[in-house]
Amino acid sequence: MEDLSRFKQTYFDESAELLAVAESGLLRLTPGEVDSDEVNAIFRAVHSIKGGGGAFGFTELVAFAHEFETVMDGVRNNSIPVTTELVDTLIRANDVLGQMLAYAREEAAAPPGTTDDTVAALRRHLAGGPAEVTASEPTPTVQPAAYPDDEDDEAGIFGDAMAAIDAARTEAETGIGAPVPEGKLRWTITFRPKPDLLLSGNEPTFMLRALRRLGDATIDCDLRSLPPLPALEAELLYLSWTVTLVADPDVDQEKINDVFEFVADECDIRISVEAPPPAVVAPPAIQASTDPVPVSATPPVPAATPKPPDVARAEPAKPRPNAGNSGGEHAGLTSHTIRVDLDKIDRLVNMVGEMVITQAMIAEHVRDLPPGEFQELLEGLEQLAQHTRELRESVMSIRAQPVSSVFSRMPRLVRECAAATGKEVQLVTSGETTEVDKTVVENLVDPLTHMIRNSIDHGLEGPEERERIGKPRAGTVHLSAQHRSGRIVIEITDDGRGINRPKVLSKAIEKGLVQPGASLSDEEIDNLIFLPGFSTADQVSNLSGRGVGMDVVRRNISSLGGRIGVYSAPGEGSRFVLSLPLTLAVLDGMVISVGEERFVLPLTNIVESLRPKAADLHGLVGKCDVMMARGEYVRLVYLHQLFGIPKAVTDPTRALVVLVETEDGARLGLVVDEVLGQQQVVIKSLEANFRRLDGVAAATILGDGRVALILDVAGLREMSRHYESGYSRPPGPAPAALPAPALEPV
Amino acid sequence: MTLIKWSDEGGQVRLGLPSDLDLPMAQPLLEGLRAGFGASDTVIADAGAVERVSTACIQALLAASRHAAEHNRTFAILQPSEVLTEACEDLGLAPWLKQWSRA
Numbered sequence: 001m002e003d004l005s006r007f008k009q010t011y012f013d014e015s016a017e018l019l020a021v022a023e024s025g026l027l028r029l030t031p032g033e034v035d036s037d038e039v040n041a042i043f044r045a046v047h048s049i050k051g052g053g054g055a056f057g058f059t060e061l062v063a064f065a066h067e068f069e070t071v072m073d074g075v076r077n078n079s080i081p082v083t084t085e086l087v088d089t090l091i092r093a094n095d096v097l098g099q100m101l102a103y104a105r106e107e108a109a110a111p112p113g114t115t116d117d118t119v120a121a122l123r124r125h126l127a128g129g130p131a132e133v134t135a136s137e138p139t140p141t142v143q144p145a146a147y148p149d150d151e152d153d154e155a156g157i158f159g160d161a162m163a164a165i166d167a168a169r170t171e172a173e174t175g176i177g178a179p180v181p182e183g184k185l186r187w188t189i190t191f192r193p194k195p196d197l198l199l200s201g202n203e204p205t206f207m208l209r210a211l212r213r214l215g216d217a218t219i220d221c222d223l224r225s226l227p228p229l230p231a232l233e234a235e236l237l238y239l240s241w242t243v244t245l246v247a248d249p250d251v252d253q254e255k256i257n258d259v260f261e262f263v264a265d266e267c268d269i270r271i272s273v274e275a276p277p278p279a280v281v282a283p284p285a286i287q288a289s290t291d292p293v294p295v296s297a298t299p300p301v302p303a304a305t306p307k308p309p310d311v312a313r314a315e316p317a318k319p320r321p322n323a324g325n326s327g328g329e330h331a332g333l334t335s336h337t338i339r340v341d342l343d344k345i346d347r348l349v350n351m352v353g354e355m356v357i358t359q360a361m362i363a364e365h366v367r368d369l370p371p372g373e374f375q376e377l378l379e380g381l382e383q384l385a386q387h388t389r390e391l392r393e394s395v396m397s398i399r400a401q402p403v404s405s406v407f408s409r410m411p412r413l414v415r416e417c418a419a420a421t422g423k424e425v426q427l428v429t430s431g432e433t434t435e436v437d438k439t440v441v442e443n444l445v446d447p448l449t450h451m452i453r454n455s456i457d458h459g460l461e462g463p464e465e466r467e468r469i470g471k472p473r474a475g476t477v478h479l480s481a482q483h484r485s486g487r488i489v490i491e492i493t494d495d496g497r498g499i500n501r502p503k504v505l506s507k508a509i510e511k512g513l514v515q516p517g518a519s520l521s522d523e524e525i526d527n528l529i530f531l532p533g534f535s536t537a538d539q540v541s542n543l544s545g546r547g548v549g550m551d552v553v554r555r556n557i558s559s560l561g562g563r564i565g566v567y568s569a570p571g572e573g574s575r576f577v578l579s580l581p582l583t584l585a586v587l588d589g590m591v592i593s594v595g596e597e598r599f600v601l602p603l604t605n606i607v608e609s610l611r612p613k614a615a616d617l618h619g620l621v622g623k624c625d626v627m628m629a630r631g632e633y634v635r636l637v638y639l640h641q642l643f644g645i646p647k648a649v650t651d652p653t654r655a656l657v658v659l660v661e662t663e664d665g666a667r668l669g670l671v672v673d674e675v676l677g678q679q680q681v682v683i684k685s686l687e688a689n690f691r692r693l694d695g696v697a698a699a700t701i702l703g704d705g706r707v708a709l710i711l712d713v714a715g716l717r718e719m720s721r722h723y724e725s726g727y728s729r730p731p732g733p734a735p736a737a738l739p740a741p742a743l744e745p746v
Numbered sequence: 747m748t749l750i751k752w753s754d755e756g757g758q759v760r761l762g763l764p765s766d767l768d769l770p771m772a773q774p775l776l777e778g779l780r781a782g783f784g785a786s787d788t789v790i791a792d793a794g795a796v797e798r799v800s801t802a803c804i805q806a807l808l809a810a811s812r813h814a815a816e817h818n819r820t821f822a823i824l825q826p827s828e829v830l831t832e833a834c835e836d837l838g839l840a841p842w843l844k845q846w847s848r849a
Contacts, residue, residue, distance in 0.1 A: 059770065066768060070798065198769055204801045205836040212836065219838030226805065229780060229813035234772035235802055241838060 010339055011052040012105050018045040019101070022094050024408040027415065029087050034075070042090075043072040044262065047206075049097060051262055053104065054201030061100040062201050064115045067122045068093045073206060077213065080125055089121045091412065184215075184246050186274040189256060192240040193267040199235055202263050208241060210259045215247025342438070345398050352388075352395045353682035356586060357701050359388045360679055364703035389680065392586050400582075401441045403481045403490070404432035406448060410479060413449055417456040424463045424474035425456055431481035436488045440580050443560055444490070447553040451492045451576050452477060454550065459496030459574050469571075471495065483582070487562075487604060490578040499568040501525045508534065526566045530554045559687065561697050563662070563714045587683060589710060591676040591702065592658065594639045595648035598708040599672075600681050600700055605713040607659040607667065609675050614653050624720065627652065627669045629659060634669045637720045639711075642695060649673045662714045670716070679703070683710065695719045750778045759786040760824075765797040767830075772802035779810040787819050790848075794825035799833045808839070811846045823847045 022045040025038045050065030071090065074080035096118045103110045180186040189211065193204060211217055225238040232238075245251070253271060260269050359381075366374070366381055407429050418425040460466075460475035467473055478493040501522060508514040508528045520528075528534060532551040557564045562580035581587070589600035616628040617636075625636040636657065640648030649655035650671075657669040681700035686693060686709075697712035750771075751762030759782035764771065782789035791807060807823060814821035826834075826847045834843040 063768070063770070198800070198802050205833050208836045208838070219836070221838035221842075223808065223812075226809060226812065228816070229776075229783070229809040232776060232806065232809045234776040234806060235769060237801065237805070239801070239805060239808075239837070243838075 008056055008105075011056065012101060013339070015049045015052065015101050018049050019094060019098050020405065020408060021045045022097075023091065023412060026087060026090050026094060027411040029082055029090070031082050031084055031087070034078075034082050036076070039072065039076050043069065043076055046072055046094075046097070047201075048262060049101070051201040054199055056104070058100070058104045060110055060115070061097070061104050064093075064100055064119065065097060065201070067115075067119050068097060071122045071125055073209075074126060077209070080128070086125050089118070089125060093118050093122060180274050181246060183249070185249055185251070187215075187243075187245040187247060187251070187256060188272050188274075189243040189245060190240070190270040191243065191260070191267060192269075193237050193263065195233075195236040195238065197237050197263060197266045200263075200266060202266065204237070204239070204241070207259050207263065208243065211243050211245060211256070214251045214255060214259075215245045217246075218244045220244075340398075345395075349395055349399065352392050353586060356388055356392060356680050356682050357703070359385055360681075360703035361705070362703075392680065396437070396582075396586065397435070399438045400435035401438050402433045402435050403441060403444065403488070406441055406444045407432045407479060407481070409445065410448065410452055413452055414456065414477060417453055421457055422462065423456060423460050425460060426474045426476045427452075428476060428478045429480070430478070434481040434483060434488060436481075436580065436582055440488070440560055440562075440582075443556060444578075444580075447556050447564075447578065448479070448490070448492070450550065450553045452479070455492060455494040455496065455574065455576075459494040459498070461497055484579075488580050488582055490580070491575055492578075493573060493575040495573040498570040498572055498574055499526050499529065499566070501568075501570070504528050522568075526568050529566065530564070561683075561712075586680055587710070588678065589681045589700070590658075590678050591708065592670075592672040593674045593676055594643070594672050595645040597643070597645050598676070598702060598706060599639070600679075600708050600710040601658060601660065601670070602697075602710065602713070603678065605660040605662070607661050609656050609658045611655070612652050612657055612669075617652060625652075627657060629657075629667075629669065632667070634659065634667045635717075635720065636669045636671055637716055638671045639716075640671075642716065642719050660713045662717060666714075666717060668713065668717055668720070670711075681708075681710065750774055752778065752781075754785070757786055758788040758790055759783075760790045760792060762792045763796055765795045767796050767799040767803040769800045769802050772800065772806055775803050776806045776809075779806060779813075783810070783813060783817075783819060788821075789814070789819070790822050790824050792824040793830050793847075794827055796827040796830045799830050801833075801837060804830075804833060804837060804839065807846075808842065811842070821846065825849060 022042045025042040025045070028035070028038055029042075046065055046069045050062050050069055053061040053065060068090070071080060071086075071093075075082060075086070080086065096115055099114060100110055103114075191204070191207070193202075197204070208217075208219055212219070220242045222240045222242065223238075225240070226232070227238065245256075253273075256271055257264075257269075260267065362381060363385065366378060369378070410429070411427055414425050414427040417423075455477050456475070460477070461469070461471070463473040466475060476495050478491070480493075481488060481490045483489075505514065505520065505525050505528070508525075508531070509516050509518075511534065513528065513531050513534060514520065529550045530553070534551070554564050557578055557580070560580055562578055564579075565577045566574060567577065568574040588603040590603055590606055592599050592601055610629070612627050612629070617625060618628070618633070619625050626633040627636050628634075636652060638650065639645065640650065652669075652671050655671050655673055656675055657671055658675065659667060659669055661667050679702070681702070683698045684700055686696060686699050689699070693709070695712055695715040695718075696709045697715070698710045700708055700710055702708050750764060753760045753762070761775075761778050761782060763775070767775065779789060779791070789810065791810070811821050813819065823830075823843065823846050826843060831840075831843060834840050
């Protein structure tokens with residue numbers, strides 16, 4: 001049972017991925033521009049879910065998937081036209097299929113009627129289809145091909161019917177004995193399913209129909225294994241088929257294999273091919289054979305004749321992992337991936353983390369060795385450090401996933417929001433292949449959903465208004481991802497009206513979030529939208545206006561060790577910038593000391609460290625100290641003050657200032673006692689083990705076994721701002737005062 | 747799920763096949779055919795309403811036709827629907843259907 005539940009889990013995991021594939025494919029379905037690859041991908045996704053569901057006995061799910069699949073099959077063979085209504089129905093069907101999977105996962109029965117409406121809608125589309133099928137598709141002439149040998153064994157069993165079939169099985173009718181038409185290839189495909197093929201939700205008619213679409217097919221059904229009526233097991237399959245397919249040269253073995261992609265493990269498939277005989281050789285009748293002839297057995301093929309593909313040679317294909325004893329030729333079906341339980345990966349990540357710590361500890365110990373001695377040991381340790389780093393990166397890459405899994409959900413959201421608001425919206429995405437830790441990817445869905453909803457609901461103008469002000473009727477929302485400075489930066493940009501600052505400010509005052517008469521910068525006003533309970537929506541809609549959203553977004557992002565910023569230009573649009581760590585496990589940091597405490601600064605934040613001269617330091621009256629660095633004033637942040645650390649060096653001219661930069665480009669000067677050195681550190685969550693602390697992103701264990709806090713630079717910036725209210729200069733020589741209005745430090 | 751409609755007309759058993767002859771219908775269909783041959787020498791399967799059909803159900807009809815041939819009974823598929831006809835074409839069973847069907 002345990003094994004079965006493991007397989008079930010795999011089935012559900014794979015089904016979730018397949019649902020996503022189907023959904024993104026459905027969202028790309030455009031009326032009048034049907035991409036057959038896209039349609040096939042959707043069909044295969046639904047078919048796979050159905051097949052797996054059948055294996056586990058999820059009958060309701062299988063029944064529904066079958067309805068869905070049948071319509072997709074109609075789309076695939078052009079008998080059901082792709083309309084907006086159809087796409088809507090199919091998207092809904094995909095949702096319902098997801099619900100059915102959820103019920104199956106919970107081992108609960110779906111409430112009665114869960115699928116009724118959608119099934120009815122699917123059937124309505126189906127009902128509209130067949131008329132077009134029969135009108136547009138001539139009824140193919142099906143002539144059974146030759147049976148394999150010993151067909152006489154069963155002669156007479158079917159009485160007249162058998163005789164009729166026998167009569168039809170002459171070489172002249174089947175074409176088996178005839179030469180292959182010029183410019184064509186003749187494929188012989190023997191399809192012998194295992195008896196339980198139907199139980200896994202697979203349906204031979206789909207496969208055989210797909211083969212018929214590849215060319216001129218004659219299908220021969222082998223009835224010899226069919227038991228007498230009293231002995232027949234209703235759901236077992238006793239039939240097998242031989243298909244003779246005369247097709248254009250562009251039909252290759254891969255296309256034929258694709259037809260059987262999902263049943264490769266559940267049947268025996270043999271494929272052989274014949275090319276037309278050379279023009280100069282003996283009459284075709286002499287060449288012909290009723291046996292499936294591997295290409296290697298055919299005479300030399302002249303250049304003008306379509307050459308049978310090499311893959312069709314009767315050599316055994318590479319075995320497919322877990323392919324069982326199918327024994328058929330399934331070139332191209334070899335899988336290059338394996339599915340690994342996430343817990344196993346996380347254990348590996350943890351072990352690598354511990355190894356990083358151990359390596360740091362050893363490095364700490366050997367630092368005290370006499371210079372010049374133990375050279376080989378030191379070189380070995382250097383190599384170990386290098387390998388540890390590579391191992392860490394490799395392990396992290398296992399957990400990395402492209403953000404496309406999140407981005408692919410957004411077209412649907414945009415579609416729904418556009419429909420709900422009556423706006424015209426175009427979604428542009430870029431950087432979908434950017435990879436980031438799985439946990440980060442998974443936690444991006446809600447924040448991005450909120451922000452895109454907000455952009456459409458609040459940001460974009462309606463089509464008439466946009467036209468009036470000279471913008472295209474359709475607003476654009478651009479969702480992008482990229483790696484920047486060792487982090488992933490996701491931007492949501494819209495070309496709407498931008499944040500209405502007067503309205504935001506008045507709402508904030510009205511809600512008591514800001515004191516009346518307060519003087520706030522544009523940036524500060526923009527950031528008011530992240531306050532809990534803030535909303536400028538005049539009316540509560542389904543999309544927004546309930547006062548929850550952006551504060552939750554910020555909380556979600558910061559819980560991932562990320563930050564969010566907003567930039568807006570009136571009339572031009574808004575840009576939300578999310579900056580997130582690539583991994584939640586290990587980072588490159590700089591260890592610094594303040595008093596007797598050790599902290600770690602993420603290396604990606606550090607610009608430089610310097611010891612300022614007294615002339616470079618200035619005080620903003622009643623606010624803070626600033627330092628002139630590279631031609632600009634930078635706010636100084638005294639870490640010993642923020643964290644109440646005794647015995648620290650308080651005079652910046654005797655201490656060190658580490659210049660750090662936040663993702664949005666703002667700089668700070670952190671006053672520290674010493675910079676101790678660079679080190680890879682393993683991130684240990686403070687929230688999970690203690691609680692969240694302002695200005696602190698996480699904790700780590702240093703090489704000497706001490707716990708050190710990993711600083712959050714943007715958090716320090718916020719802390720230092722709040723600290724201004726109770727600002728008092730630390731002891732030490734007072735820097736020259738600057739008048740407060742002279743500059744606005746970042 | 748629509749069930750198979752059984753009727754006995756002048757000593758002939760007539761099975762009205764439902765619109766949906768999916769895999770779950772294979773067992774009821776098979777039982778209907780067995781019971782039909784148990785009750786009468788002539789079994790007629792009315793397939794005019796069939797809108798969806800699985801290979802399992804076609805296989806049951808195949809076994810019924812074979813049973814009839816072997817035991818000198820009469821079996822016929824009445825007014826096979828387009829869907830059933832197409833499915834039989836896909837399965838290479840068009841001649842068999844032609845042999846056993848009645849308009």
